Amino acid sequence: MNYSFPIKLFILICFSFQAAFGQSEFVTFQGNHCYRIDHEELQKINLSFQIEANYHIQAADLKNENLIPTKLTFDKQPGIEIKSIHYPEPVKLPIQGNDNYWDTFYGDLEIEVELAVSDKLKVGKYELKGHLLYQPCDDTKCYFPRKLEFRVLLFIE
Amino acid sequence: MKFLFNFSSIIFCALLFNLSVFAQETTFNKAPDFSLPDLEDNKVSLKDFEGQFLVIHIATTWCPYCNAEAPYLEEISQKYKDKNVKVLIIDVKEPKLWVKDRLQDKFNFSFPILLDMDGKVAASFAPDDVVEGLAKDEIMLASNILIDTEGNIRFMSLLDSKNFDVKLVDLQQKLNELLISN
Numbered sequence: 001m002n003y004s005f006p007i008k009l010f011i012l013i014c015f016s017f018q019a020a021f022g023q024s025e026f027v028t029f030q031g032n033h034c035y036r037i038d039h040e041e042l043q044k045i046n047l048s049f050q051i052e053a054n055y056h057i058q059a060a061d062l063k064n065e066n067l068i069p070t071k072l073t074f075d076k077q078p079g080i081e082i083k084s085i086h087y088p089e090p091v092k093l094p095i096q097g098n099d100n101y102w103d104t105f106y107g108d109l110e111i112e113v114e115l116a117v118s119d120k121l122k123v124g125k126y127e128l129k130g131h132l133l134y135q136p137c138d139d140t141k142c143y144f145p146r147k148l149e150f151r152v153l154l155f156i157e
Numbered sequence: 158m159k160f161l162f163n164f165s166s167i168i169f170c171a172l173l174f175n176l177s178v179f180a181q182e183t184t185f186n187k188a189p190d191f192s193l194p195d196l197e198d199n200k201v202s203l204k205d206f207e208g209q210f211l212v213i214h215i216a217t218t219w220c221p222y223c224n225a226e227a228p229y230l231e232e233i234s235q236k237y238k239d240k241n242v243k244v245l246i247i248d249v250k251e252p253k254l255w256v257k258d259r260l261q262d263k264f265n266f267s268f269p270i271l272l273d274m275d276g277k278v279a280a281s282f283a284p285d286d287v288v289e290g291l292a293k294d295e296i297m298l299a300s301n302i303l304i305d306t307e308g309n310i311r312f313m314s315l316l317d318s319k320n321f322d323v324k325l326v327d328l329q330q331k332l333n334e335l336l337i338s339n
Contacts, residue, residue: 024290024291058221064221064224066218066219066224066259066263067219067221067224068219095225095321095323096320096321096322096323097322097323097324097326098225098323098324100225102221102225135219137221137222137299139319139320139321140299140314140315140318140319140320140321141222141296141298141299141300141315141321142220142221142222142223142298142299143291143295143298144292144295144298145219
């Protein structure tokens with residue numbers, strides 16, 4: 001029996017798995033990429049992100065000005081105004097060996113975005129380009145900050 | 158005759174075992190040479206610390222672990238200053254004034270902070286095949302390294318510590334062992 005093809009397929013799958021989960025990124029954009037919104041003054045959308053297991057990122061509001069907070073921003077889209085961004089409560093991660101802690105996010109991260117649609121904006125599909133700046137660490141070390149680019153589609157009704 | 162043969166074999170095997178153990182114990186990686194400017198633009202080299210123990214922390218101003226560890230690095234510097242131990246920070250890819258403001262002025266270190274503007278020195282310490290997919294200078298971020306009086310790396314937190322060790326307990330344990338045996 002010829003085992004070479006199944007072995008090659010297995011190696012290819014493993015390599016692909018490794019490549020997909022390489023350590024260059026630590027946060028992925030999840031969930032709904034499309035939102036139906038209308039011309040009401042304030043609309044809320046919830047953006048879901050997944051922080052890789054065994055990693056955490058800094059929270060949005062930090063006591064230490066040296067650290068890099070997680071920050072969500074968007075490219076300007078005419079007729080669509082970002083009114084406010086609400087981050088979840090941070091998870092307090094204790095620093096082993098002393099009484100202090102870090103404010104972090106880990107696991108599922110959901111960020112609420114309030115936006116206003118101009119009544120002059122025509123009904124249709126609009127793309128909002130977003131950026132999530134974050135700085136990750138694991139239990140042993142920290143990593144350079146990253147910027148996750150993502151897009152959401154807004155269907156204006 | 159048979160007894161002599163068996164006895165000789167046992168002695169021979171024991172000698173071989175001891176030799177192999179001895180060989181393992183004396184194999185260390187040499188610390189890579191470096192020469193970097195400090196915050197006063199003075200050149201500081203690894204050679205300047207010949208004959209001394211050297212604790213190196215690889216840091217950035219924004220690294221949370223580096224910030225948490227900073228006071229304890231100063232403690233170590235003070236605790237061991239009369240024991241032929243020196244401490245320094247290698248800051249990676251940040252401008253001098255930024256580092257001065259965010260690290261030196263904030264923590265008031267009594268030891269040098271060296272500026273590794275392109276990250277090559279930090280990268281030179283990175284072991285091979287530890288974390289795939291990362292740049293070598295990033296691999297070393299927040300690491301603590303202990304170099305002995307002969308320039309050998311005797312401790313590297315990336316390899317020798319399971320978790321972040323804010324008070325450098327593991328490194329100090331190793332340092333104390335080396336100071337006793339030195």
